[in-house]
Amino acid sequence: MTPTAPDRHTVSARISPRGGLDILSRDEVIRLRDASSGGLHELLRRCALAVLTSGSQSDDPRAAQERYPDFDIQVLQQDRGIKLELKNAPAVAFVDGEIIHGVAEQLFSVVRDIVYTAIEVKRGDRFDLGTSEGLTSAVFEILRNAHALRTNVEPSLVVCWGGHSISRNEYEYTKHVGYEMGLRDLDICTGCGPGAMKGPMKGATIAHAKQRRVGGRYIGITEPGIIAAESPNPIVNELVIMPDIEKRLEAFVRLGHGIVIFPGGVGTAEEILYLLGILLHPANEGLKYPLVLTGPAGSKEYFEQIDAFLRLSLGDEVAQHYRIIVEDPAEVARTMARGMRHVRQRRLEQKDAFFFNWSLHIDHPFQQPFAPTHANMAGLDLHREQPMHTLAADLRRAFSGIVAGNVKEEGMREVEAHGPYEISGDPAIMQALDKLLESFVAQRRMKISGEYKPCYRVVTG
Structure with a gap:
């Protein structure tokens, strides 16, 4: 050099x-x-x-x-x-x-x-990117080209989602959870940015060192629209850049063996709805996919708000797919470790690979890139008169559009040129959505620095 x-x-x-x-x-x-x-x-x-x-x-x-x-x-x-x-x-x-x-x-x-x-x-x-199979094959090949797929390795990869703009107390909690998971020989995959994406990796590095574990994996998966706003944190030792948010999300759920979700904002809500929309699909009934929502005691209200919104929008049965654990990092890690054993057994029964979850069914609408234009945001079908997994897909797109308006260049330009996005739908869902978004703003979960000016308007009447 x-x-x-x-x-x-x-x-x-x-x-x-x-x-x-x-x-x-x-x-x-x-x-x-x-x-x-x-x-x-x-x-x-x-x-x-x-x-x-x-x-x-x-x-x-x-x-x-x-x-x-x-x-x-x-x-x-x-x-x-x-x-x-x-x-x-x-x-x-x-x-x-x-x-x-x-x-x-x-x-x-x-x-x-x-x-x-x-x-x-x-x-x-x-790849035939017009079909679900072609899109999944593209995700697989990108991950394989990046050497992210490893054979002869037991299920151990925990995907951690959460906000880039979180409190110091919440950040310290993510480190503690990562530490407990690292002590149990679990690896970490995140969106690779700061906040809840960095903390679990930082905790796991200490735990892996204490266990004298060599070759710990700290995988960061991002995409071009996000990476400039959420630069890779320095702990990431395997960086993968997917072409768009939908392929990024699919990479997470097919590569990982379980998911831990920390407090966050609209991006985290988007990820939750994406995963739950998949798990609610009848084709995935009986699938073993450990999912834990967790945070410190001060985040209890946050998870109560998320839980209430999910139940109101998608029905009480949605709660069977996740567990909320507050202020107990060791129990989160134990839950994930137990989940890995269940995942291993299920994969063996299904004759599915440990390194890529082929048997997971993902509907084509979940895989299609969503352009956050004003017309597309206004055209979302946010009503209950449809299958719950389909409603979850459009709710996910609503949050995706807000993420774009907050931190992606094309979304920010769209809002600057034409004003806030308008989101409308079932009145009860819209009122719950508006309340949830207002809580994100009040808790400063929308941006790291500066005053937040909403890029959206929820039509509740």
């Missing part, structure tokens, strides 16, 4: 591959370098800048772009492989002129996934 420092805030350097990526074709390099080639260069630049600014306290995806307007990244093809050329990169990613190893690994993960998605998934003819 040959670094130069134009000023104390930035560094320019050339770095060699870390994390297994060392060969790209000339065509792949050209596409990554050419800003007119489907926008790949700009996508690469935005995702790379997110990795280089890990630890940022802003969740506005435009903040890093404004702070480092001269940053650029180029992929260089050389006889012995490739190198990344960084120009005016954030100095925080370097120590004495040398890039931090974990940052370098994540950078090459960005290149790997952007190339694979652009060449093999979106532009190739390998």
Whole structure:
């Protein structure tokens, strides 16, 4: 690596591959370098800048772009492989002129996934993205290309969902839960950002070290619209960038063996509804999928609000699919450990793989990307006169649109240009939704910093 420092805030350097990526074709390099080639260069630049600014306290995806307007990244093809050329990169990613190893690994993960998605998934003819089977195959191949699928490994991967904007007490609780799970030889997969996505990993690293467990997995799964607002935390040692939020969610539920949900905001509510919509489908009856909602004593009211909203919207039977545990990290970990044994037995009976949950049925509507336009948000069918798993799918899309309006560039531009999204439906559901969202705002769960201006309007009358 040959670094130069134009000023104390930035560094320019050339770095060699870390994390297994060392060969790209000339065509792949050209596409990554050419800003007119489907926008790949700009996508690469935005995702790379997110990795280089890990630890940022802003969740506005435009903040890093404004702070480092001269940053650029180029992929260089050389006889012995490739190198990344960084120009005016954030100095925080370097120590004495040398890039931090974990940052370098994540950078090459960005290149790997952007190339694979652009060449093999979106532009190739390998996958029929118009079918459920084709979409699941695409998710599988992206994960396999990222070496996230491992054979001959017992079920042990716990997916942890929760907010990026949580209180200090809630964050410390997520660390304690991660610690208890790590003591029981469980690995962690999160959305890879700050808050509830970082805490469980941090706790598990200490527990794995105490147990002298080598090779602990701290998997972070993100997507281009999220990564700039939720930069990967430095503990992530396996970063995977899925093409969109729907494939990201499917990757979580097919890769993981159980899910723990911590307090969060609309993004967490979206994830809860996505999973419950799947579990409520008749085709998944009898499926073993341990699901725990947990937080410290101060978060009890939060979970009561979530539970009430779910029961009102989807019926009391929805509660059979999850367990709420308050202020008991050890019991959360024990529940997950027991759940892993049940998952193992079920997979053996179904002759299903441990590393990818093929038998899980996911309806095509859950897999289709949702564009958060005003027309699409207004057109959501949020009424009870339909199967509960179908209602859950549209409720998930409502929360997805609010996430876009809060932290994704395209959603923020849409709201700035046309005003807040309007959401309407069954009056009782709308009143419950409005109350839940108001509680998120009051508890400052919508944004990390600054005053929150709602990007939505719930029509309750």
